[in-house]
Amino acid sequence: MDPLAGLLDGPRARGAFLLRVAVDPPWSIRVEDRAPLSLVAVVHGEAHLSAAGTGPQRLGPGDVALLRGPQPYTFADSPATPVQVVIGPERPGTPGQHCSTVDGRPLADSMRLGVRTWGTNPQGSVRLLVGTYCLGTEVGRRILSALPPAVVLTAGMWRSPLVGVLDEEIDRDEPGQEVVLDRLLDLLLISAVRAWFSRPDPDAPAWYRAQGDPVVGPALRLLHEEPARPWTVADLAERTGVSRATLARRFAEVVGEPPMAYLTGWRLALAADLLREPEVTVTAAARRVGYATPFALSAAFKRRYGVSPQQHRRAHVPAPDPVPQPVP
Known part of the structure; x- marks a missing residue:
């Protein structure tokens, strides 16, 4: 088992939080959940990512971002759009991440659109897949610490059918579906990390x-x-x-x-x-x-x-x- 394969072994392959976000402009979501790792893939439309240590970056269909916690980050239709939604960490007695307006009004129920789908419009012009790993591991830390806080892989930098497959599977509600989604998300993560490390740039770990x-x-x-x-x-x-x-x-x-x-x-x-x-x-x-x-x-x-x-x-x-x- 090499270090990348280690990400798929044991506890690091379980317990990820996975969601489809469907919205129409204007929209802006600030994520402050302090999760060890998040993966965001653009399925349709475009989004702008603002994260610590990097300027706003535009993402289009097929692009994937890896965000290392605990630093916060923002996705929006435009860097100029004010934050409308804040995603915070799980609160005691309340499973899942906490979703609210900037002034603290709860939004989780009003923006729920169905099975693992959240936003303002099920057919929104912008659709994102968001996978959040809430469990940090030592093998994972050894690998992810070699990444910058925010990694963006454009569709032109790699080829993977996994974003489309995950998008097809995410709203199914069948026996064993959580395991299927965990495995697909893991495969997408491994593919993205491998693509990043394989670039000709000399910053891959030794x-x-x-x-x-x-x-x-x-x-x-x-x-x-x-x-x-x-x-x-x-x-x-x-x-x-x-x-x-x-x-x-x-x-x-x-x-x-x-x-x-x-x-x-x-x-x-x-x-x-x-x-x-x-x-x-x-x-x-x-x-x-x-x-x-x-x-x-x-x-x-x-x-x-x-x-x-x-x-x-x-x-x-x-x-x-x-x-x-x-x-x-």
Whole structure:
């Protein structure tokens, strides 16, 4: 499993919030939900994105924007249109994002247009697909931190039928539909991230560029596919067909750190995500990522993240509901 594939594994592939927005001009929506990641695709019409660190950008049909939280951003028919709707984070006791006017008047019910559709007109001249990932993960953080706060991929920069497929599926209400939509959104995200990193510009992360290196690429794939194996540099060099010195030197030059340091970071990122799963114990996580004992994992984990695996787990796994007691 390479780092991009890691986005599709386990908890990071579940729980995304997905919505079609259908509106007519003038319109302006300010998003302040502080979500780790949002994906916005234009299906019809055009929209202007204003986000931190970038000037207004026009998006047309087939264009996709990736927005890294927690910074807010605005979509509008024109940068000059005043904000009309504010999307805030979920409030206690109220599932879903909070939608209101600028002065705080609730809008969620009045702008609901049907199954996963929201706006002012079901046949609006502007239609957007909005996918919001509310659950941040360590593997995802390693990847998304390499992106700027706002990424815009125009239709001319990549080819993908997934926007159209997601638009067709989003308002269906059939058994298993949430899973179908999660998978489609994940595929669209992976395609967009891969297209961005594959541009000729030199700002792709080192680990992504390294996958095309004839020496480092095979070594990275081995580390990703078998993180629990008791790797040594000599073993890795033998499997890739080069000398130990050549692999160590080339890996550090291309990736920016030695092979075993990279492996440690990858193992701990995987462990951090595994520990978000209620059924995965610290002992099981240690075994699956290559630590002989939970104590060894705990020591390395605390050095990297500043908390123990148990503390990390308590912070990210909800406590089980209390068992109802019989009424006397």
